[in-house]
Every structure is written in C-alpha cells, then in structure tokens.
Amino acid sequence: MSLFSSDNALLQVHGVTKYYGSRIGCKNVSFDLWPGEVLAIVGESGSGKTTLLNCMSTHLAPTAGAIEYRMRDGSMRNLYQLSEAERRLLMRTDWGFVHQNAADGLRMTVSAGANVGERLMAVGDRHYGRIRETANDWLGRVEITSDRIDDDPRSFSGGMRQRLQIARNLVTQPRLVFMDEPTGGLDVSVQARLLDLLRRLVSELGLSVVIVTHDLAVARLLSHRIMVMRQGHVIETGLTDQVLDDPREPYTQLLVSSILQV
Amino acid sequence: MTYAPQTPSESAYNFAYLDEQTKRMIRRALLKGIAIPGYQVPFASREMPMPYGWGTGGVQVTASIIGKDDCLKMIDQGSDDTTNAVSLRGFFKKTAGVATTFETADASIIQTRHRIPEKPLREDQVIVFQVPIPEPLRFLEPRETETRKMHGLEDYGLMHVKLYEDIAKNGHIATTYAYPVKVNGRYVMDPSPTPKFDNPKIDRMPALQLYGAGREQRVYAVPPYTDVKSLDFEDYPFEVQSFDKPCGLCSAEGVYLDEVILDDHGGRMFVCSDTNHCEERRAQGLTGPMAAAPTAAQLSDGNEPKPETRT
Numbered sequence: 001m002s003l004f005s006s007d008n009a010l011l012q013v014h015g016v017t018k019y020y021g022s023r024i025g026c027k028n029v030s031f032d033l034w035p036g037e038v039l040a041i042v043g044e045s046g047s048g049k050t051t052l053l054n055c056m057s058t059h060l061a062p063t064a065g066a067i068e069y070r071m072r073d074g075s076m077r078n079l080y081q082l083s084e085a086e087r088r089l090l091m092r093t094d095w096g097f098v099h100q101n102a103a104d105g106l107r108m109t110v111s112a113g114a115n116v117g118e119r120l121m122a123v124g125d126r127h128y129g130r131i132r133e134t135a136n137d138w139l140g141r142v143e144i145t146s147d148r149i150d151d152d153p154r155s156f157s158g159g160m161r162q163r164l165q166i167a168r169n170l171v172t173q174p175r176l177v178f179m180d181e182p183t184g185g186l187d188v189s190v191q192a193r194l195l196d197l198l199r200r201l202v203s204e205l206g207l208s209v210v211i212v213t214h215d216l217a218v219a220r221l222l223s224h225r226i227m228v229m230r231q232g233h234v235i236e237t238g239l240t241d242q243v244l245d246d247p248r249e250p251y252t253q254l255l256v257s258s259i260l261q262v
Numbered sequence: 263m264t265y266a267p268q269t270p271s272e273s274a275y276n277f278a279y280l281d282e283q284t285k286r287m288i289r290r291a292l293l294k295g296i297a298i299p300g301y302q303v304p305f306a307s308r309e310m311p312m313p314y315g316w317g318t319g320g321v322q323v324t325a326s327i328i329g330k331d332d333c334l335k336m337i338d339q340g341s342d343d344t345t346n347a348v349s350l351r352g353f354f355k356k357t358a359g360v361a362t363t364f365e366t367a368d369a370s371i372i373q374t375r376h377r378i379p380e381k382p383l384r385e386d387q388v389i390v391f392q393v394p395i396p397e398p399l400r401f402l403e404p405r406e407t408e409t410r411k412m413h414g415l416e417d418y419g420l421m422h423v424k425l426y427e428d429i430a431k432n433g434h435i436a437t438t439y440a441y442p443v444k445v446n447g448r449y450v451m452d453p454s455p456t457p458k459f460d461n462p463k464i465d466r467m468p469a470l471q472l473y474g475a476g477r478e479q480r481v482y483a484v485p486p487y488t489d490v491k492s493l494d495f496e497d498y499p500f501e502v503q504s505f506d507k508p509c510g511l512c513s514a515e516g517v518y519l520d521e522v523i524l525d526d527h528g529g530r531m532f533v534c535s536d537t538n539h540c541e542e543r544r545a546q547g548l549t550g551p552m553a554a555a556p557t558a559a560q561l562s563d564g565n566e567p568k569p570e571t572r573t
Contacts, residue, residue, distance in 0.1 A: 085415045107423070114426045121426065122419025128429055128495040150430050 009070065010035045010176060010208050011056070016065035018051050024232035025051035028065070031227065031237065035175065038202060038209040040223035040240065042216060042255070048232040049212040050180060056210060057097055057178045058087055069176075092119050096169030096177035100184045102161035105168070106153045112139060112164055113149040119172045138167040142197060159190035163197065170201065179211040183218055195221050216259055220244055228252050278325040278358040284308055288326040288481065292472060295483035300445030301413070302396050307479040317350060317375055318476025320392035324373045327388065327472070328354065333361040335369035340377035340518070340535035347375070364538050376439070378460040380517050380539040383469035385486060391454040393475040396482065398442045398452035418450050421493055429498055438503065444491045445484055458492065459502045459518045465490040509534045510552035512543035 009032040018025035026048035033039055041049045054060035056067055058079050067079045072094060082090065091097070099105040106115055116135035117125075125131055136146050142163040153161050162182060169177060182198065183191040199222055202209055213219055219226055219240060226243045228236040228251070236249045247253045276282065284306075291305035310318040328334065334354055338346035342364045350373065351362050363369050366379040373390040383389060399409045402420045412418065421442050428436045441458035445451045453464055454473055464471060464484060471484040484490060494500040508515045510531040517539065519532040531552050534540035544553065 084411070088415060088417060110423055110427050111430050113430055114423050117426055118419060118423050121422040122417070124419075126422065126494075126496050128426065129497050131426065132430075 008034060010037075011070070011210075012068045012076070013056065014066045014068070016052065016055050016062045016067060018048075018055055018060065019063045024048070026055070026229070026232045029234050030065075031234075033176075033208055033210065035208055036206045037225060038207075038211065038223045040219035040226045041210065041212045041229060042214060042219050042226060043229035044214060044255075046231075047229040049214075049229055051232075052229070053178055053180055053210065053212045057095070058082075058091070072175075089123075092122050093172045094174050094176065096166075096174045098162075098165055098169055098177065098179040098182045100181035102153070102158070102165045105165045106161060108153050111150045111152060112144065112156070115153060115164060115168050116171050119168065123172065134171060138171050139164070141201070142167040143193075157190075159186055159194060162186065162194060166198070166201070170205065170207075173205070174207070176208045176210070179209060181213055181215075182211065183213070183215065191218075198222060216244060216256065228255065275357050277330075278328050278354065279311075280308065280322065280325045284322075285326040288322055291481050292323065292326065292483060295472070295481050296470070296485050298449070299484050299488050300443075300449030300451040300482060302480040302482045304479055305481055307476045310476065312349070312353070314477040315394065316346060317373070317392035319474030319478075319481070320373050320375070320390050320476075321350060321353065321474075322476060323390045323472050323474035323481060324354065324371060325358075327390075328358055328360060328371060330358070330360065332370045333363050333368055335363050335366060335372045335379075335538075336374075337372065337377060337379070337536075337538075338375040340379075340520070341537045343537065364541075366538055376455050376457075377518070377535055378456060378463045380514075380534070380536045382463075383467060385468040387469040389467075389469050389471050391456075391471065391473040393452070393454040393473045393480075394477070395440075396452055396454075396473065396475040396478050396480040398440070398450050413449060416448065418444075421450055422495070425493060425495065425498075429495070435494065435498055435500070441500075442493050444493060446488050447491075450493070451482065451484075451490075453490075457503065457518055458500075461490070461492045461500070462502060505532060507532055508550060509540060509543075510550045512540045512548050512553065513550035514540065514543055514548070 011033040013029060013031050016029045017027050029052055041052060043049050051060065055062045061080060068076045069079055070076050097105065107118065113132055113135040116138050117131040120131050120134060136149055139146060139149060144160060144163060153164055156164060183194055186194065195218060211222060223240045226238065226240045227234050228243065230251050236243060236252045243252065244256055247256050288305055291303045295301060295303045307319065308322060310321055312318060334351065336347045336351040338344045341347060354360060355362055366372065366381040369387065371388050371390060372379065375392045378389065397409055399412060399420060402424055403409050403412065425435050437458065439457050440452050440455045441461055443451055443453055443461060453461060466487050466489060468486050470486055473482045492500040505519050509517065509519060511533050514534055518535045520535045522531050522533055524530055
C-alpha cells in the first residue's frame with residue numbers, strides 16, 4: 001500500500017519526549033499521520049495526551065525528538081526549525097487548534113463575524129464585503145444563524161461558542177486540525193450535535209485531525225485510528241474499532257470496560 | 263541647536279532643563295527612530311517637573327532638540343492659550359530662554375498636543391507630538407512581548423479586526439482619532455490622538471515629525487516626505503471628518519472645527535480648533551456669522567488676544 005508509505009505522511013512524529021523537570025510528560029512517542037486521517041489520543045488525566053498535543057502544535061518544545069510536517073509545497077519540514085514568521089503563517093492558514101475552553105480560542109470582545117474573519121485579515125484580505133460574506137457562510141456551516149454575526153461570543157451558549165471556534169479555525173481551509181477535548185464541558189445532547197457537525201465537516205473537507213479526548217465515545221464516533229496513552233507512554237495503537245472492540249492491553253481493557261452504561 | 267550660556271537667574275538649571283547626557287541619549291533614540299520610520303524606540307524617560315499625561319514625552323523631545331536660536335510654538339488641541347500650552351511654553355521660556363510665538367509660520371519647533379496646524383508645515387520646521395499610548399495594538403493585544411513580535415513580523419491582521427468591528431457595529435469606520443497608519447509601507451503607527459482629519463497632513467509632510475511618550479518611554483519619528491497611509495478596507499476607504507458649516511468666527515471651510523456649547527437651550531457654535539489660523543483669517547477681515555463686529559472688537563480692546571511678541 002504505497003498510499004500509506006511514509007512518503008505520503010502529513011505529520012511525522014519521531015521519538016518525542018517531554019520532561020517536566022524529572023517527571024515525564026510524554027516519552028518516546030512516534031507515529032505518522034496521513035492526509036484525511038482522524039487520530040484520537042485517549043487516556044486518563046495526566047497520561048500525557050495534552051503534552052503530546054502541545055508538542056505537536058508547537059506550543060511546547062519537546063525535550064527530545066523531532067516532529068516533521070509536510071508543507072503545502074510538498075516539502076517535509078521540522079516544526080521546531082521553522083522561523084517564527086513561518087510558524088505563525090502555518091498556524092493560521094494550514095492548521096487549526098480547537099481548545100477545550102472556547103474562550104481560549106476566541107476573541108471574546110469582538111463580534112462573531114470578526115472572529116471568523118480574523119484569519120482572513122491576517123493573511124491579507126482587505127475587502128470588508130468579501131470577509132463578511134465568507135464569515136456568514138461559515139457561520140451557516142456551523143449552524144449559527146446569520147443574525148448573530150454581529151454579536152459577541154460572550155452572549156453565546158457554550159455549544160455555540162465551540163461551533164464558532166470551529167468555524168474560525170476552518171475558514172482558511174486548513175489541512176490539519178488539533179482538537180483538545182472539543183466536547184468537554186458540554187451537555188450530552190449538545191455534544192452529540194457538535195460531534196455530528198464535526199464528523200460532517202471533517203469528511204467534507206478531507207481534514208486530518210488529531211483529537212485528544214478522555215471520552216471513548218467521541219473517539220469511536222470521529223476517529224479512524226486510536227492511540228492509548230498511560231503515564232506518558234503510548235501503550236496501544238490501532239484502528240479505532242479494533243482497539244475498542246478487542247483491547248489487547250490490560251489497561252485498555254480496563255478503560256473500555258469502565259465506560260458508563262445507561 | 264547650539265549651547266546657550268546660562269542665564270544668571272536660572273543658573274541652577276542646564277539649558278532646556280535636561281542635562282546634556284540625557285539629551286544625548288534622547289537624540290540617539292530619535293536618530294534611530296528617524297532611521298526606522300514608525301518604529302518605537304525605547305528610551306530612558308526622565309522624571310519631569312510635571313505630571314504624566316501633561317506631555318512629558320514631548321517636552322523631553324523638545325528639550326533635546328531645541329537650541330538658543332529656535333522659535334517655539336506650543337499648542338494644545340490646536341489652541342495656543344489653554345492650560346497645557348501655556349504651562350509648557352512658560353517652562354521653555356524659563357529654562358531655555360528661547361523665543362516663542364503663536365504664528366505657525368514663524369516657529370521652527372512646534373510642540374503639539376493632539377492637533378497639527380492648518381497651515382502647511384515647511385522643511386525647516388519640526389513638529390513634536392505628545393503621545394499618551396504609543397502602541398497602536400495595545401487595546402487589541404495587552405502583552406508587550408506579543409505586540410513587539412507582531413511589529414517585528416509585520417503581523418498586523420489584528421488592526422483590521424478593529425476596523426471590521428467598527429464597520430459591523432456602526433456601518434462605517436468609527437475611529438475618529440488615533441487612527442492607525444502604516445509608515446513607509448512597514449510599521450503600523452499610532453499618530454498620537456490627533457483627529458483622523460489630520461492624517462492626510464502627515465503623509466509626505468515636508469517637516470520632520472517626532473513623537474514622544476514619556477510614561478511609556480518610547481520615541482518614534484516620521485522623516486520628511488515619508489509615505490504614511492491610513493489603514494482601511496478596499497470597499498470602505500479611509501475618509502476624514504467633514505463639517506457642514508464653516509467656522510462661526512472666521513467662516514473657514516475645510517478645517518477642523520471644535521464644538522462650543524453656548525447655553526443650556528441647545529445653542530452651540532463651531533469654531534476653528536486651530537486658534538492661530540482663525541485669528542489670522544479674522545485679521546484679514548474674513549468673519550463668520552457669529553463673529554463680533556470689527557468695531558466692537560476694537561472698542562473692547564482685549565477681546566481679541568494680542569499676538570505675543572517675540573522676545
């Protein structure tokens with residue numbers, strides 16, 4: 001299967017290790033991510049999921065290891081050798097980052113339209129009418145009605161904020177989106193709607209996604225592949241259905257069996 | 263810009279208040295600012311014998327460039343005779359003993375708080391602005407480390423987010439003062455809180471513009487004939503304020519007007535913000551609908567401020 005040879009990988013993680021002093025954040029994590037693939041990183045709190053995600057998204061420099069990303073021109077670049085200008089451009093064009101707390105990823109004091117339009121203006125769009133039209137289109141795609149375009153995100157509900165954050169990230173047609181517990185803190189019915197929306201957008205746009213979650217149901221719904229972490233180590237990895245239906249490691253078995261049944 | 267012998271009465275002070283080392287430090291910062299138009303140069307701002315917000319930055323810049331032969335004009339919101347202008351003019355009269363004037367054309371250095379004179383400035387003049395907050399991105403991004411990085415990387419999308427908000431909320435760009443500009447195609451700069459009416463004047467201005475922010479410890483500059491473009495959108499281009507009436511006293515049009523409330527029944531008049539410009543016009547016999555009759559002005563002897571003589 002040449003499609004899955006590392007020549008085509010979008011993101012390659014080689015032996016990434018992060019120490020906080022003498023404590024392990026994550027240790028020796030390696031994997032490849034292919035275009036259009038959704039990878040879920042699961043595990044309990046403190047297992048190193050978010051550390052790994054922050055390392056990948058250049059928010060936190062790893063102690064050891066390398067992370068390479070295929071730029072739009074096809075070249076493979078080490079993320080930590082990019083210049084600050086290149087890194088910023090990458091983060092606001094080719095990448096998205098969906099925070100657990102929408103307030104972290106939004107500008108709460110400017111309107112929804114400006115939130116969506118910010119990336120467009122950052123890459124040089126200077127036509128108000130076009131920016132607004134694009135913002136309106138994206139708000140529609142995340143099921144926010146167009147009469148809310150001039151409202152502050154502060155007046156939005158939690159679910160709407162999260163959807164707005166997603167629109168803001170997707171407006172520049174990124175190829176890779178990092179998500180940190182995108183459904184955390186939302187009630188179950190809103191979660192279901194958001195997951196539906198995410199699944200539709202991901203397949204429509206052919207996005208690659210790295211999603212960090214402790215909620216195995218989210219992983220089951222969204223992801224193709226799953227990585228189970230514990231105490232900073234990756235202990236099991238495989239296709240989502242395979243890992244969840246037939247967990248091999250004792251810890252994964254425990255994790256799967258501890259899902260609450262109603 | 264020469265050394266001046268100290269007058270006996272003020273011998274405790276150096277010429278123009280600041281010591282020579284401080285002046286040297288500020289001049290170096292200014293030279294750097296002129297070399298990089300619009301770039302905010304940090305400098306070691308001194309305590310001045312006046313509160314922050316009174317123009318400590320502008321005063322330090324003026325004190326560093328002024329010489330004995332200079333003629334100083336000091337304006338506050340266009341006016342030569344309001345508290346701030348009078349105090350700072352007195353300060354330089356006392357500490358530097360230089361000539362002062364109300365006439366824009368006679369001045370070699372003009373220190374201003376938030377206005378640019380209506381009369382076009384010349385190559386042999388310098389205009390010094392008092393700046394409260396030099397960072398145009400400050401209210402959008404509170405972190406200094408981040409705004410510096412944004413300037414360094416020319417990452418100015420955020421500025422347009424503000425303008426977008428203006429249009430979304432008001433239907434037009436509602437920023438009326440401290441309107442952000444791009445200097446020489448590179449740095450985004452806050453032209454101090456001058457009304458945006460004055461923005462076209464700083465574009466390719468023949469005079470050197472120096473900006474000083476004392477509390478924030480920054481100076482910046484726009485050299486003569488530098489391109490200064492006000493930021494805008496393609497479909498919402500930059501435009502200045504316009505007034506539907508001429509000045510009530512001198513009937514000038516196309517100038518910046520101040521509103522003056524006359525009574526508590528809604529009576530008001532609009533007059534030139536640049537008092538020197540207004541007086542000159544009236545001296546030429548150009549009067550507006552609300553001006554006193556010329557004979558009345560002569561009789562009262564003092565209603566019209568007497569032009570200050572050069573000392």
